[in-house]
Amino acid sequence: MKKTILCISMTPWKGDYLKSTVELMKGISSEYDVWFVDYPFTVKDVLTGMRKPNSMIPWKKIMGIENRIESFDNGTKEDKVNIFTAPPIIPSFWANNDQTFERLNKINYRIILRSVLKTMKGQNSYPDAIITAFNPFTSVGIKEFFPNVPHLYYCYDEISAAPWLKKHGGKMERKLMEEVDACVFTSDHLAKIKGLETKINKVVKNGVDIKVFAPFVKKELTSNSPKTIGYVGTIDDRFDTTLIKSVVEKMPNCHFLMVGRVLDQTVVEQLEGFPNVMFKPAVAITEVPGIMQTLDIAIIPYVKNKFTISIYPLKINEYLAIGLPVIMTSFSDLPEFVDLVKIADRPDTFVAAIEELLEKDSPALIEKRQAFAAENSWQKKASELISILRQFTD
Numbered sequence: 591m592k593k594t595i596l597c598i599s600m601t602p603w604k605g606d607y608l609k610s611t612v613e614l615m616k617g618i619s620s621e622y623d624v625w626f627v628d629y630p631f632t633v634k635d636v637l638t639g640m641r642k643p644n645s646m647i648p649w650k651k652i653m654g655i656e657n658r659i660e661s662f663d664n665g666t667k668e669d670k671v672n673i674f675t676a677p678p679i680i681p682s683f684w685a686n687n688d689q690t691f692e693r694l695n696k697i698n699y700r701i702i703l704r705s706v707l708k709t710m711k712g713q714n715s716y717p718d719a720i721i722t723a724f725n726p727f728t729s730v731g732i733k734e735f736f737p738n739v740p741h742l743y744y745c746y747d748e749i750s751a752a753p754w755l756k757k758h759g760g761k762m763e764r765k766l767m768e769e770v771d772a773c774v775f776t777s778d779h780l781a782k783i784k785g786l787e788t789k790i791n792k793v794v795k796n797g798v799d800i801k802v803f804a805p806f807v808k809k810e811l812t813s814n815s816p817k818t819i820g821y822v823g824t825i826d827d828r829f830d831t832t833l834i835k836s837v838v839e840k841m842p843n844c845h846f847l848m849v850g851r852v853l854d855q856t857v858v859e860q861l862e863g864f865p866n867v868m869f870k871p872a873v874a875i876t877e878v879p880g881i882m883q884t885l886d887i888a889i890i891p892y893v894k895n896k897f898t899i900s901i902y903p904l905k906i907n908e909y910l911a912i913g914l915p916v917i918m919t920s921f922s923d924l925p926e927f928v929d930l931v932k933i934a935d936r937p938d939t940f941v942a943a944i945e946e947l948l949e950k951d952s953p954a955l956i957e958k959r960q961a962f963a964a965e966n967s968w969q970k971k972a973s974e975l976i977s978i979l980r981q982f983t984d
Contacts, residue, residue, distance in 0.1 A: 592668075593983045595622045596706070596717035596739075598732070600725040602629040603662070603673045606851070606872045607824065608904055610746055610776060610796050611723040615671055617972020618979070619664045624671040625715065626662075627706055630698070630728065632681045651675040658709065674709060676702040682727075683757065691758050699728045703735040718983045721774075724749065726759070726766035733769065740982035743767055745784060746776040746796075751897035753827070774978060777902040779923060792978050797971040798907035798963050806879035808913035808956050812886050816866075817948055818845045820885035822878060823905050825869075826853035828898050830891045830919060831860050836937035838864050841944065849873065849881055882912045887947055890918035891940075898922060906931070911963035913956035915947040930962055 595618065601609045603626060615624050631639075631652050639647030650656040652675055662671040679701055682694035710716060717736060722729035723744040732741065743766055750760030767773060772790035775781040785791035812818075819841075821829075825848060838846055844866060851872040852858055861867045873881060882888065888909040892898045898921040906927065909916050916931040917940060932943040 592621070592623045593718040594625065594715055595719055595721060595979065595983075596625045596627070596710070596736070597721045597723060598627045598725050598729050599629065599723045601723070603671075606874060608875055608878075610904065611744065613797065613799065613968040614744075614794070614972055614975055616662070616664050617968050618976050619669045619671050620972075621976050622718075622979070622983075623715065625706070625710060625717070626671050626673045627702065627728070628673055628675050630676055630679050630702055630725075633678045634681050636678050648675060652678050658705075659713075672713075674706060676705050683754065686757075688758070688761070695727055695758075695762075696731065699731050700734075702728050703732060707735050719979055722766065722770070726762040730762055730766045730769070740772075741770045742772045742774055742978070742982070743770045744774045745780055748780070748897050748900040751895070751900075771982065772978065774975065777900055777922065780900045783900075790978075790981070792974075794971055794974045794978070795902050795966070796904045796907065797966045797968040798904075798911045800911060800964055800967045800969075802876065803879045803908065803911040803963075806883040806912060807960055808883065810953055810956075811951055812884070814884075814886055816843050816845050817886040818847055818884060819887045819889060819944060820847040820849065820882070821889050821891065822849045822881055822908075823890075823903075824853060825850050825857050828892045828921075829854065829857050830893045831857050833919070833935070833937060833940065834889075834891050835860055837940050837944075838867055840937060840941050842866055844944070847881075847885070878908065879912065882909060882914060885912075885914055887944055888912075888914040888916050890916065890921075892919055892921040894919065894921040907963045907966045910959040913960050915951050915955070915959075917943045917947070930959060 597615055599611050601611055603612055615626055635647050636649045636652055639645050639649030651658055658675045660673045662673055664670060679698040680694050682691055682698060685691035685694060717739050719740045720736060721742050721744050724746055749763050750756050752759060767786060773785060774792050774794050776796055778793060781791055781793050846867045849870045858869055862869060890903055901922050917934055918931055919935050920933050934940040934943045
């Protein structure tokens with residue numbers, strides 16, 4: 591009989607962008623029964639969902655009018671994830687005062703965890719281990735409801751630099767990390783700066799869904815004219831607009847395609863005036879490989895700061911899975927990619943890297959990139975996480 595894992599998530603299961611937590615929970619469902627507590631919605635979100643049906647906020651589930659449990663079948667009836675939508679909580683991130691925030695947060699995590707415990711008991715289920723995925727706000731009091739259950743913290747970003755979490759996130763994360771039994775990080779940098787000597791600290795880096803990308807892999811060089819340089823992902827304050835603006839100006843004979851949800855409109859405002867730049871909105875995850883297949887070169891032009899230095903970007907293995915040459919800035923220390931990607935921080939070196947890759951790319955290099963990405967599949971990453979969980983559940 592399978593053991594049970596309870597995952598407390600900061601991100602929703604569904605959406606138009608890929609989440610590492612979701613991919614890992616899908617992967618470990620072959621070994622464990624997984625309960626996934628979805629993104630916690632507030633009372634304000636419920637009102638928005640009722641007024642604006644196009645908002646996609648599942649207010650009927652949040653209020654319990656519809657079943658709070660939705661099953662995700664990961665290929666077989668045995669490999670499934672129970673996705674649980676909690677009751678609405680009180681907005682709390684507005685609070686500047688720590689004491690006010692902590693009082694509200696305590697009410698909120700009790701609302702969520704009481705509901706989770708009641709629902710799981712109703713299904714004759716109880717966790718053998720808990721994974722908190724970047725959500726210390728809910729899990730800092732979890733021992734009150736699930737005493738003596740092994741607890742792991744899965745950390746994929748620098749929470750103290752995350753725009754909407756940094757006000758209270760760093761303090762809450764430190765509290766949580768004192769309580770958990772192990773920490774799992776997505777980058778070496780996060781493990782280095784956050785890992786505690788008294789804890790088990792492991793690194794499970796991000797992966798790629800090889801099955802999704804396999805039908806779109808390049809076999810030979812693209813015959814585009816003009817050549818297309820592309821970025822696929824969220825367009826926000828991480829994007830080095832100054833750098834790319836200079837590169838676009840220096841390469842009028844290349845097209846630059848930016849695909850993704852725009853969170854920083856200034857990026858669009860500074861680049862959309864160029865005739866060789868095109869922006870497209872975010873597409874479904876299943877459509878991403880087809881977009882990438884049309885590119886000649888892929889880029890990750892992030893600025894280097896406290897937030898980006900901790901990133902192991904999801905898109906890098908996706909680009910490589912297609913076979914694309916990649917150019918990125920030195921925003922993070924990623925030594926495993928040194929022989930596979932070009933690093934450039936200035937407009938002249940970035941342009942030189944594009945020109946070199948356009949001239950020297952080859953089917954052999956395409957195959958080398960794809961082989962590397964295959965070693966970083968989500969299936970293999972899930973196996974790494976399963977090995978860690980077995981230390982607590984076997």
